[in-house]
Amino acid sequence: MTSIEWRRGRVIASLAVLVALLLVFPAVVPNTPGRLGSLLETFLPWLGLTVPVLLVLAALRRSYVALVASLVPVAAWIALFGGLLLPGHEPAGGITAVQHNVSDENPDPAGTARSLAGSRADLIALEELTPSALPAFVAVLAPDYPHHAVRGTVGLWSKYPLSDVRLVDIRPEGIEEGWNRGLRATARTARGEVAVYVAHLPSVRMSPTKGFGSPARDESAVLLGAAIAAERLDRVILLGDLNSTVDDRGLAPVTSRMREPESGFAFSWPAGLPVARIDQIMTRAATVGDVRTLPATGSDHLPIAARIRL
Structure with missing residues (x-):
């Protein structure tokens, strides 16, 4: 991969890493001013909607770096919320x-x-x-x-x-x-x-x-x-x-x-x-x-x- 190819899509890759960090560590966003941290946490699962946008941008830029980086928030979202998508169970005797x-x-x-x-x-x-x-x-x-x-x-x-x-x-x-x-x-x-x-x-x-x-x-x-x-x-x-x-x-x-x-x-x-x-x-x-x-x-x-x- 040439240096030009490496530089292509770095902004998108950085945004993807930022999204992953916010998913895993939302507490880094302070609650003052305006309790922005609580606002983020209230709608945290919806942060995953940024991933398709990042993937499209990576494809448009033809950047392998951005494409791979966009998979990081995917993994983070699945780790945090993927279990909620699995079929539930009805506890016996409850x-x-x-x-x-x-x-x-x-x-x-x-x-x-x-x-x-x-x-x-x-x-x-x-x-x-x-x-x-x-x-x-x-x-x-x-x-x-x-x-x-x-x-x-x-x-x-x-x-x-x-x-x-x-x-x-x-x-x-x-x-x-x-x-x-x-x-x-x-x-x-x-x-x-x-x-x-x-x-x-x-x-x-x-x-x-x-x-x-x-x-x-x-x-x-x-x-x-x-x-x-x-x-x-x-x-x-x-x-x-x-x-x-x-x-x-x-x-x-x-x-x-x-x-x-x-x-x-x-x-x-x-x-x-x-x-x-x-x-x-x-x-x-x-x-x-x-x-x-x-x-x-x-x-x-x-x-x-x-x-x-x-």
Whole structure:
């Protein structure tokens, strides 16, 4: 290879290496200013879309160096996310959980409740329950889910008896009283007691001046992580709209204490064109199998479901 051939495509090759580095080490992007690191991590799998562009550019430049370098982010993406593409498994002897932000603007709460009941899940966690929509969910779910608990705008419906139900305070500083988005209950399953947490962390907004506005969500994640850390029961199931993906460093106080699903992307938001799974099903001292989305309801989120081995 001549020196001219070697120089051809070096910029493309450098970009390919940079993409691979960002995939493997997203933490190198700082969170100040504008929490750019969290923004990158939230949509990290989509960074793989740069690879086809790099391959086309390498072909146009007729650069073997750029072509080979473009395979590096391919390998990185497969190593990080390839396992999520593999067929999942349904753990034997487990329970099925469904998580859904039903939207406070849902035009058909009864229809949404019927759709969720059709999943035949053992546990159903809901967020953005409004006083006007709550009676519809209670009425429709009652025949199959005789046990339920609601605190503020989050609720849990269960086929198992529930006890020790209490509010989990995940309210960030500066948010008014009455903002209740966390609950904890003990579910008495056939395989023993399990602590079930339902949480809805603060929403994130993009701003030209503040960037990725996640400080309140991050603060709430710290409070939720502390509550889980203090949980007396070994087995814990967390169901909730955490308003980010498991790769986001802002959720580290929670994700560092929990196990994530073994397979499945299950992008849940926005329902019309899902680009991220910000709804989560995670466990402690238990295993989450394949996570999947369920059919759309009247919400801007898709429901997700997973089988859990206790």
